[in-house]
Amino acid sequence: MKQIPLPIGVDAEPDFDNFVAGDNAAAVDALRRLVIPSPPVYLWGPAGAGKTHLLAALARQLRAEGARVGWFDAETPLPWEFDEGWWLVVIDGAERLDAERQHAAFALFVESATHGAQMAAAGRLPPVDLPVRDDLRTRLGWGQVHAIKPLTEAGTRAALRREADRRGIFLSDDVMDYLLTRFARDLGSLMTLLGQLDRFSLAERRAVTVPLLKKMINEESGHA
Structure with a gap:
């Protein structure tokens, strides 16, 4: 039977408490304890493993502390403009970025480093295997890299x-x-x-x- 896309509706907003960690307890703990700003964080693993959930949980934790967050993915329209008020900049689905968005993502890394914002990203592949430009690949793999494993x-x-x-x-x-x-x-x-x-x-x-x-x-x- 084909999976039918169904609306999420009013289900609970992703946070660390409603994430089922399984074999990912160390990654969850590292994200919970992340000191802002730190070197970039990158999560990788198969679709459905919970990467986006964890990025959203990190964003929610920071928003609860009064932070502002920028969120980008392959569907986010260009141009991508950095806001100096952001504490966190998220790039989800790194393997799906086209050439223009790869350029925009690299620019966000540069701006974040200049203004002390935290970068966090996710993709289905480890940084070394991402089909992106070399300078962006280097930035994505520069800091903490966590493999997110699906549940048994x-x-x-x-x-x-x-x-x-x-x-x-x-x-x-x-x-x-x-x-x-x-x-x-x-x-x-x-x-x-x-x-x-x-x-x-x-x-x-x-x-x-x-x-x-x-x-x-x-x-x-x-x-x-």
């Missing part, structure tokens, strides 16, 4: 159970197995799907079951 199946199940408990959902083994065998296995997609299922079950006034999940997917895909 047991960790994913535990995370889904915890989120279901938080929402007051009884998640049966049948529903859990269906989620893990029919949809994208990364935790971000599964959490989004669980949130949608929670709202759908409330609207239908029915318990969360495999038939209810199938009905939701059929309606979302226009096959009601």
